[in-house]
Amino acid sequence: MSRTLDGEKANSQEPNCFRGAPCGSPVGNGASIVNVNRRERWERAAEWPLTAAALAFLVAYAVPIVRPSLPIGAVTACGWVLTGTWIAFGVDYAVRLGLAERRWQFVRSNVLDLVVIGLPVLRPLRLLRLVALLSVLNRAGARSLRGRVVTYVCGATVLLIGTAALAVTEAERGVPGATITSAGDGLWWAVTTITTVGYGDRYPVSATGRVIAVALMVGGIALLGVVTATIASWLVDRVQQENEQEQAATRAQVRALAEEVAALRELLIAQRETDEAPDRSVS
Structure with a gap:
């Protein structure tokens, strides 16, 4: 019996090495890492559906304004689409807020997402993510x-x-x-x-x-x-x-001029030694 209690005590003192937490860290760190990973997975999974929802909102918002003589059924359908996009954006924000470790910091760093939920006319700004596709061109x-x-x-x-x-x-x-x-x-x-x-x-x-x-x-x-x-x-x-190219050209010209001066110096020294050689032989 005492051996079993000792074993349980030893196990309780072992570092937490599960769920992605580093050895020696408390359980809370592992839970926060799991939450961050889950939030990132959610954001990746919801990226394109929310972009499609923003596009649907823009179309449903524009059609009754451009065509005010639409049948009442079409106007009602556009209204349902607007409501559905509002719900989609609200659910996405609530899920990300729930998975955030520091919720006030999440709210402060995602003010635009909160404003998009409160002001529907800004919802098409989500379509800015589609602009990234232009990088292919x-x-x-x-x-x-x-x-x-x-x-x-x-x-x-x-x-x-x-x-x-x-x-x-x-x-x-x-x-x-x-x-x-x-x-x-x-x-x-x-x-x-x-x-x-x-x-x-x-x-x-x-x-x-x-x-x-x-x-x-x-x-x-x-x-x-x-x-x-x-x-x-x-x-x-x-x-x-342009300045760097001009400076590089100037440096190259100075280097070539220095090499020519050095070559002329060596030539002058050699010529002097040649001229002094007969004088030494005569003396």
Whole structure:
């Protein structure tokens, strides 16, 4: 009996070496590693379904706005699709939050995901992940950070213009005195606003439309800043490359000149020794 108790005591004092935990670590570390692995597996598995859900949301959101004369059945179906995407995004966020070891840190580092659940109009931003497929068409550019930035900025610009045009059209349609009454008007307004042109022929009059306009202006300025910084970075790199090439050529020329001077010195020394040889023989 005492031998059995001693054995159980010895086993209880052995380090935890299971479930991926390093030997000597407490059980909690092993559990946290398991949770992290499970969350990563979940995120990988849900990546493309959620991207498809974002695409379905964009289509279901756009169709009733572009075609306001749709039958009531089609409008109802689009509404169900919007509800389904909201549930999908909510379930994904809840699962990842439940698997997170530090939940407050997870919330702080995934603010956009939480905002996407609260503000449906931002849900198409999930489609930015599809922009990564463009790297197949531009592998050389995708290998560099600058190439990836340009790719994502182009994708974000298209999505921002499209979603803003749909949102402002939905907000302005039916408002007294509205100048944006169709999807074409909304698209024209979004393009002129994000490019900071602002012709003034189309403008929002409702409070919701003006909030959308402010968001689009801020987004346009941010994207313009990213584009400007990217172009400036490219120009600086080009100038630096040119300077390095010129410096390399200058160094090569200096090296060749030094070699010629050394060769001339050796030739002069040899000539002097040749001229002094007869004088020594005469003396």
